[in-house]
Amino acid sequence: MHTTTRIICSIVILPLLSLAGEVKKIPQSEALELVTSRVQPEYPSVARQLNLTGIVEVDVVVGANGVVETATPISGSPVLTRPATDALKKWRFKPIQDNGVAAGFRTTIKLNFTK
Numbered sequence: 001m002h003t004t005t006r007i008i009c010s011i012v013i014l015p016l017l018s019l020a021g022e023v024k025k026i027p028q029s030e031a032l033e034l035v036t037s038r039v040q041p042e043y044p045s046v047a048r049q050l051n052l053t054g055i056v057e058v059d060v061v062v063g064a065n066g067v068v069e070t071a072t073p074i075s076g077s078p079v080l081t082r083p084a085t086d087a088l089k090k091w092r093f094k095p096i097q098d099n100g101v102a103a104g105f106r107t108t109i110k111l112n113f114t115k
Contacts, residue, residue, distance in 0.1 A: 023061060023106045024096065031107035034093040036066065041087035041111055047079050048115065056084040056111050063104045066093045074108065084111045 047053075056076030061069045071088040073081035088109060095102035 023104045024098070025106045026096065028107055028109055031060070031062075031093065031105070031109065034066075034096070035091060036094055037090075037092040039087045039090040041080075041083040041113070043113060043115075044079055044083055047077070047113065050079070051115065052077055052079055053114050054080060054112075056080045056113065058084055058088055058109050058111070059106065060088055060091075060109050061104065061106050062093045062095070064095050064102045066095050068093075069104070080113050084113075087111070 054077055057074040058081075059070075059072045059074055061071075063069045068089050068091055071085040073085055076084065088111075096105050097103065
């Protein structure tokens with residue numbers, strides 16, 4: 001590959017890759033510091049009847065505007081994953097900065113359901 005081709009690839013293709021949906025992964029602790037609005041999940045009545053408690057782990061992708069784009073359950077009781085993802089979709093965050101520009105991020109958030 002010629003030097004000119006490599007430079008063009010790094011100038012044109014690499015920024016396009018970041019536009020294609022690659023987002024920076026940050027730890028939950030850092031993401032929680034960026035929360036501007038939080039909605040508590042609803043504890044389902046069937047879970048209450050079954051005395052069901054536990055942690056639901058959710059993969060969350062936040063856009064550069066601070067809005068949750070996706071919330072996908074990773075682990076937890078199926079009875080609790082729906083209320084967890086529904087609540088997290090209503091959360092709002094401050095965006096992270098990438099070279100001085102607002103950027104989205106991905107994180108894993110654990111919600112603990114207790115009675």
